[in-house]
Amino acid sequence: MRFRSQIAMNVRRISCVFVITSWITFSLYYYDTIYGAIKPTIEILISANKDLTFEEILTYNGTEDDLIKTPGCYIPNYGITLKFREAKIIKHFCGTRAVFIEKISEEYLLINIDDTINEYSKGNDYNCCYQFVTPALVEGITDHRKIRYSPCAPFENQTKIELLEEIIVVKCTTKLKVVYEDAYIFVKKLKREEYDDLNHEKPWNVLILGMDTMSRARLISSMPKTAQLLRNHHWLDFRAYQKVGYNTFPNVMALLTGRNQSQVHTECHKSLDQCNDIMLWSYFKKAGYYTASGEDFLRLPDTFTRYDGFKNAPTDHYMRPFFLTGENSIGNLVCTKKRPSAHHLLDYALDFTNTYKNDKFFGMFWFNSFSHNLNNVPELIDSDLAKFFETIHTNGILNKTFILFLSDHGLRYGEMRVPYESYYEERLPMLYLWVPNNLRRRYEMFKNLLVNQSRLVTPYDMYVTLLNILEIGNNTEKTSNACPNCVSIINELSRNRTCSDAHVHEKWCSCHPLTKATNDAAIKNALDAAIDDIYDIVKNIKTKNCMQCADLKLKDVLRAHSYKASNATIFVLAFQMTPGDVSYEASVEHRGDNFTVLDTTQTISVYNTRGNCVLNPVHRAYCICVKRC
Numbered sequence: 001m002r003f004r005s006q007i008a009m010n011v012r013r014i015s016c017v018f019v020i021t022s023w024i025t026f027s028l029y030y031y032d033t034i035y036g037a038i039k040p041t042i043e044i045l046i047s048a049n050k051d052l053t054f055e056e057i058l059t060y061n062g063t064e065d066d067l068i069k070t071p072g073c074y075i076p077n078y079g080i081t082l083k084f085r086e087a088k089i090i091k092h093f094c095g096t097r098a099v100f101i102e103k104i105s106e107e108y109l110l111i112n113i114d115d116t117i118n119e120y121s122k123g124n125d126y127n128c129c130y131q132f133v134t135p136a137l138v139e140g141i142t143d144h145r146k147i148r149y150s151p152c153a154p155f156e157n158q159t160k161i162e163l164l165e166e167i168i169v170v171k172c173t174t175k176l177k178v179v180y181e182d183a184y185i186f187v188k189k190l191k192r193e194e195y196d197d198l199n200h201e202k203p204w205n206v207l208i209l210g211m212d213t214m215s216r217a218r219l220i221s222s223m224p225k226t227a228q229l230l231r232n233h234h235w236l237d238f239r240a241y242q243k244v245g246y247n248t249f250p251n252v253m254a255l256l257t258g259r260n261q262s263q264v265h266t267e268c269h270k271s272l273d274q275c276n277d278i279m280l281w282s283y284f285k286k287a288g289y290y291t292a293s294g295e296d297f298l299r300l301p302d303t304f305t306r307y308d309g310f311k312n313a314p315t316d317h318y319m320r321p322f323f324l325t326g327e328n329s330i331g332n333l334v335c336t337k338k339r340p341s342a343h344h345l346l347d348y349a350l351d352f353t354n355t356y357k358n359d360k361f362f363g364m365f366w367f368n369s370f371s372h373n374l375n376n377v378p379e380l381i382d383s384d385l386a387k388f389f390e391t392i393h394t395n396g397i398l399n400k401t402f403i404l405f406l407s408d409h410g411l412r413y414g415e416m417r418v419p420y421e422s423y424y425e426e427r428l429p430m431l432y433l434w435v436p437n438n439l440r441r442r443y444e445m446f447k448n449l450l451v452n453q454s455r456l457v458t459p460y461d462m463y464v465t466l467l468n469i470l471e472i473g474n475n476t477e478k479t480s481n482a483c484p485n486c487v488s489i490i491n492e493l494s495r496n497r498t499c500s501d502a503h504v505h506e507k508w509c510s511c512h513p514l515t516k517a518t519n520d521a522a523i524k525n526a527l528d529a530a531i532d533d534i535y536d537i538v539k540n541i542k543t544k545n546c547m548q549c550a551d552l553k554l555k556d557v558l559r560a561h562s563y564k565a566s567n568a569t570i571f572v573l574a575f576q577m578t579p580g581d582v583s584y585e586a587s588v589e590h591r592g593d594n595f596t597v598l599d600t601t602q603t604i605s606v607y608n609t610r611g612n613c614v615l616n617p618v619h620r621a622y623c624i625c626v627k628r629c
């Protein structure tokens, strides 16, 4: 078997055989009734094994000074002192639904018109019709970046219609005007011939739910109900999940392809379609899985809009055409017709898992609209998400499904980036993992996962882990191109693991305590290096005609911290430049007499609209545009 359960078979391990056997008996007995298989593990291991490290890991309760503390990586528990401030709630209502469509079987839908329709029609006579929405045909070729509509077919209350296409829009009109519009999406089950060529001892399903800009600390502070629910149901909580790139794209692609940004660029720059073969879901699809993907808030320049987006559906089921029916920003929300976009996404994810619960599936759904922008409020989806997880816990998929609830990074900009703790906040996205009940019974694998909650883990590791999950029972080894020595977290991860072992650039590495810098002369030198580096960037920015970037001057040093690396001191500096008041965070390495800026200094300010004259959008944060002629 592939899980390297052969790990160092040391003496202690052998003496544990008895413990393991009794653990299995014990846990099967108490299984699901008392502690969901975790508590017995803790008690037996602690009482019989006396493995203090293990005890420390399993009894971690969140009040400790550290998130993890291993020889290779110490991360302070920064969430204890960082106070999260979220946007004020101004408006959080997309509209009142009056037309409901319900799936009554795999093939049929029932339309119900609620009495509230009279409020829309103001008592006038009205007629309603529905249209199916499909990807556009451009010169005979399907293009999922655009949509087309079928002719509008009339319906009345309690009309039964056939589920011909996944996306449906309805509109109701009086003599005068359209009074009601709404949009719906359902999973239309695909039928594939059974094939089982992979000799799987047992196929595991995978569901990935990603929520943008959500650190573990932010989840606990801003979505307490969801956080509590995950704890109550014994989801694993990887406290040192470490990002590997600046924003969404590099981190999501690291998870989906195991590649770093330059490798992704090499493979994907011609178009995302061209590199779909290296995405995780394609490996699962080839193995006979049904696949789905979806992302809300399409206007963001972020996730899968790079390189012109997908023209072909990357997965069997693909939500993009649905959101193309029209998303509107209303107050703190992003709505698709009468419901928040993210609610459509949650319902579809649930529909997908229900539809294929007797087959094998891989689904990935990414939520932007409640957390990406500073005016989004995570709390507004807290109850719905908790309810979603509660439903998942009763719909029978948990025996054989891995569920990853994760993010790409923490808060990257805004006033929350002024406190020094935000250095960790930005770098540590959440990663919660549901381990299938049937795998929890397999002691070695589950024990590794438990232990690895307090190890340094990256998206590259998760890529390898998911491939590992696909191939449990198959004998092929897969690795991450960006991190060839990374292993599945179901295997052993070393306590000694450092950022460099995990292929995390020093710039993003969270594995060290920060202390307030006190050496004024060194701070000044580091600051000069950081500012010179920004001047170098500004000097080379290309702008629109008759515009140029203003000369910047230091306005204020917001904070100055440092940490020790091998034979060097790294300064972490946040400072503000004028004009424009844009702030930056730089990491500067002090080695011997040299001060060297690590990687690209990034802004920690909100979107700089005064930088709109630049030709390459990545330069916007470094330019305050002024007229030149």
Ligand SMILES: *[C@@H]1O[C@H](CO)[C@@H](O)[C@H](O)[C@H]1NC(C)=O
Binding pocket: 059, 061, 062, 063, 064
């Ligand atoms: C958390 O664990 C620490 C020891 O690691 C202990 O001192 C403390 O009382 C615990 N707190 C709670 C609330 O359980």
Ligand SMILES: *[C@@H]1O[C@H](CO)[C@@H](O)[C@H](O)[C@H]1NC(C)=O
Binding pocket: 112, 113, 114, 115, 117, 157, 158
């Ligand atoms: C539609 O039918 C349902 C069930 O018969 C009924 O409760 C509802 O009032 C009807 N809606 C309208 C607008 O008449």
Ligand SMILES: *[C@@H]1O[C@H](CO)[C@@H](O)[C@H](O)[C@H]1NC(C)=O
Binding pocket: 395, 396, 397, 399, 437
């Ligand atoms: C999950 O597995 C347990 C133990 O094998 C079994 O009793 C239970 O019926 C399974 N649940 C579902 C929904 O398959």
Ligand SMILES: *[C@@H]1O[C@H](CO)[C@@H](O)[C@H](O)[C@H]1NC(C)=O
Binding pocket: 198, 283, 287, 470, 471, 474, 475, 476
């Ligand atoms: C499983 O192993 C076989 C033979 O080693 C290989 O052909 C197949 O591609 C593997 N499955 C996957 C999903 O990689």
Ligand SMILES: *[C@@H]1O[C@H](CO)[C@@H](O)[C@H](O)[C@H]1NC(C)=O
Binding pocket: 260, 261, 262, 263, 481, 482, 483, 484
């Ligand atoms: C990407 O990974 C390769 C292989 O590990 C490495 O040579 C290269 O420097 C990495 N590129 C970046 C931008 O990290």
Ligand SMILES: *[C@@H]1O[C@H](CO)[C@@H](O)[C@H](O)[C@H]1NC(C)=O
Binding pocket: 071, 494, 495, 496
């Ligand atoms: C971790 O580092 C310690 C001290 O350097 C060393 O004794 C130990 O063998 C290392 N463990 C592993 C698994 O590399």
Ligand SMILES: *[C@@H]1O[C@H](CO)[C@@H](O)[C@H](O)[C@H]1NC(C)=O
Binding pocket: 566, 567
């Ligand atoms: C640190 O400096 C010492 C003495 O100059 C040298 O022997 C050692 O190799 C250096 N270590 C690293 C990691 O550069």
Ligand SMILES: *[C@@H]1O[C@H](CO)[C@@H](O)[C@H](O)[C@H]1NC(C)=O
Binding pocket: 591, 592, 593, 594
């Ligand atoms: C400092 O920089 C100079 C010039 O780049 C280089 O030759 C020297 O080795 C560097 N010193 C240290 C300690 O890195």
Ligand SMILES: CC(=O)N[C@H]1CO[C@H](CO)[C@@H](O)[C@@H]1O
Binding pocket: 447, 448, 449, 451, 452, 455, 456, 489, 491, 492, 493, 494, 495, 497
């Ligand atoms: C990456 C990591 O820390 N893996 C660990 C996972 O758990 C096993 C079991 O304790 C450890 O041996 C690994 O080192």
